[in-house]
Amino acid sequence: MSSDIDKLAEKTANLSIDPVYDTNWCDMPAEIKLECIGKMKFKERMSSDIEHLTDTTEKLAIDPVYDTNWCDMPDDIKLECIRKLEFKERCSLRCTAKAEKSLVDSQKIEFFRGDVYKTNAFQFYESEIVSLTKMNGKEFSIKLENPQEALKFLNHILKIGVFEHFIISPENATVRQGLINYPGIISSKTIKFNFCGTEIVVAVLQKMKHGVEFISMYCSEEFDHDFDKILEILQIQNVPYWFCNYYHKTDSLHKVARMWIDTQAKVGFTFQVSVYKKGSFEEFSEHFTDRIVSKNEKRVRIRTNNPDCHILLERGTVRYYGYIEFFRLLVISVKMKESEYDDNCKEWIMDMDPTIRCDSYDFL
DSSP states (O other): OHHHHHHHHHHHHHOOOOOOOOSOGGGSOHHHHHHHHHTSOHHHHHHHHHHHHHHHHHTSOOOOOOOSOGGGSOHHHHHHHHHTSOHHHHHHHHTTOHHHHHHHHTSOEEEEEEEEEEOOTTSSSOOEEEEEEETTSOEEEEEEOSHHHHHHHHHHHHHHEEEEEEEEEOOOHHHHHHHHHOOSOBEEEEEEEESOOHHHHHHHHHHBOSOOOEEEEEOOSTTOOOHHHHTTSHHHHHOSEEEEEEEOOSOHHHHHHHHHHHHTOOTTOEEEEEESSSOHHHHHHHHTGGGEEEEOSSEEEEEOSSTTEEEEEEEEOEETSTTOEEEEEEEEETTOOGGGSOOOOHHHHHHHOTTSOTTTSEEO
């Protein structure tokens, strides 16, 4: 019996068995971990993967969680939180205390679009509506029946908002006057005026941050614009693309062209206008008789003071669409050939007035 025990001890001493490590899994070298994993069953490996995932996520840079009251947080931490809030949440926070109001108002917020307009005129109570659309598509709108409250809220969004598009269609006299008197800078890549008088157009454009890419103005007989005043504004002189719809005078084309000549506008600058009165094309030609390079019934091309640039006027016609005339004025390269002209006016006319359906009218 003793001999058998001795033989068994000798055999087990010669066996190659896995070593036992007196250490934690996390402290093991990678080659030892791999050797262990290779000997694990599938279920054991899955357990190991979960442990590894837990270890990895613990090391990720995530937003910290503060175990303290809001009032005890430093301002820099509060501002970081405010930047992550949606607009409606910011509005709620700024109503809690003067300090929070100041912090919220110090942070800009990006919007895809902002609209200021009046409710349906047939409703018993007319109200100003401020509608906002975030870059992520979320919408927020508020109906303000009190003009003073509407003005206060409008001033707030103009102060903190950075817009892609901003549309102004104010009906209330208090709101219109508030826009005229607004003391700050308005930040938007595009601005659209719906039936606004010259006073509000000039005042708002003068407050626009430099770099406006597009300006649109819709006129009416009541709100026809004074181009002499508008063309003095730096933002108008520098905007690459703008148009004016439903103008009732014939002076816009030659005045814009004169402004471009004086300011040496860049190639690509474009102005489009629809006019309820005939004579704009002829008036343009008369003002620049000594500058005409070429002319036909649809186009006039004139020289500028810049030897590298010409100005091209194009007329577009929509048959059976009343007495409206459509025009496009462009700064072009002096090297542009007539064969390069765009003979299809349909696209740029429909850009001006999407209500004109291409299947209902002939574009000439």
